[in-house]
Amino acid sequence: MQPETALREAATGIVAAARTGSRTGIPDDFLPDHWYVAALGHEISRTPVRRVILDQPVALYRIQDGGIAALYDRCPHRSYPLSRGEVRGDALVCGYHGFTFEPSGACVSVPGQANVPRAACVRSYPVVESGPFVWIWMGDPGKADASDIPDHRWACDPAWTTFTNSATVGCRYGMLIDNLLDLSHETYIHRATIGTPDVAQTPIATEVDGLTVKVSRQMRNAQCPPFYAKATGIDGTIDRSQDIAFSVPAFYVLSVRIAAAGDPGPGCNVKIMYAITPETKRSTHDFWALSRDFATDQDRVTQTMGQIQDAIVAEDVVALEALEADYPDGRVPEVSINVDRGALQARRLIHDLIRTQSA
Ligand SMILES: [Fe+2]
Structure with missing residues (x-):
């Protein structure tokens, strides 16, 4: 295809995109099954940070070995942001009523009772810190492969x-x-x-x-x-x-x-x-x-x-x-x-x- 023809087609496609959202319009749909940078490493400490990524709030914090945990930033109890809580050991404790979560997202304790409701867990996200970047996988965790990081x-x-x-x-x-x-x-x-x-x-x-x-x-x-x-x-x-x-x-x-x-x-x-x-x-x-x-x-x-x-x-x-x-x-x-x-x-x-x- 001649470049001029391709460009004419591209231009035609764009006009169509403006009406129909076709393949040449400006994309805005999310692609969760890719690695994204969630933060620069120096931003993440033992004090949780909230970051919205692909429309999902994520709480990021450092665990004791220097690694990084990333949890969906909402306590399943009353939906308070976990990033407003505090880190104890490797766990994140909700600042509202004390529900306590491991980096895996499992809830390990709730206040005033021994049994933890099965539904009281949060989503955790695969994270890789490499160079100055903290990479996160927002999609299917089973597909997260660090060798795919750009x-x-x-x-x-x-x-x-x-x-x-x-x-x-x-x-x-x-x-x-x-x-x-x-x-x-x-x-x-x-x-x-x-x-x-x-x-x-x-x-x-x-x-x-x-x-x-x-x-x-x-x-x-x-x-x-x-x-x-x-x-x-x-x-x-x-x-x-x-x-x-x-x-x-x-x-x-x-x-x-x-x-x-x-x-x-x-x-x-x-x-x-x-x-x-x-x-x-x-x-x-x-x-x-x-x-x-x-x-x-x-x-x-x-x-x-x-x-x-x-x-x-x-x-x-x-x-x-x-x-x-x-x-x-x-x-x-x-x-x-x-x-x-x-x-x-x-x-x-x-x-x-x-x-x-x-x-
Ligand atoms: Fe520029």
């Missing part, structure tokens, strides 16, 4: 220096995926920090490999945006590559290489990882980790990059929340162009998963 090795590798942060965005998860897969928006939304005219002007190449969408953009002799000028100290024009690998539906890695224009060496490399975790149908947790292989011992570089990265995400939050507010039913009229190919491929894969799941 590749995030740079954030675990001491040879790379990593910093993390997170935000919650008031938009459906599909909008955040769209944003991350079409980086031409850097030229406009992030023109003060990371966008230069080269980004929007340079064509992309895309590829689908199983459940991974790859989007690549190679810029030669390009302007160096403030983010990378400050981080690398490179003066003058640069060669800049952006290679995205998005593992449907929830994990995105942008590999960036920055080098002085014409320099054939390894350059300065950054891996920008985003974990996209639906909170509700209309809000999304955005966890990120930035790993770099240069200036690895320089805290000043970490602080500068961290501040700019926070500002970049804040700019996206404003844009995405404006879009969500205008189209609360998610039926966003759209006309697609070449640069949307990666995002459209991701939508199709997600819609296929949603259809398979409902079947």
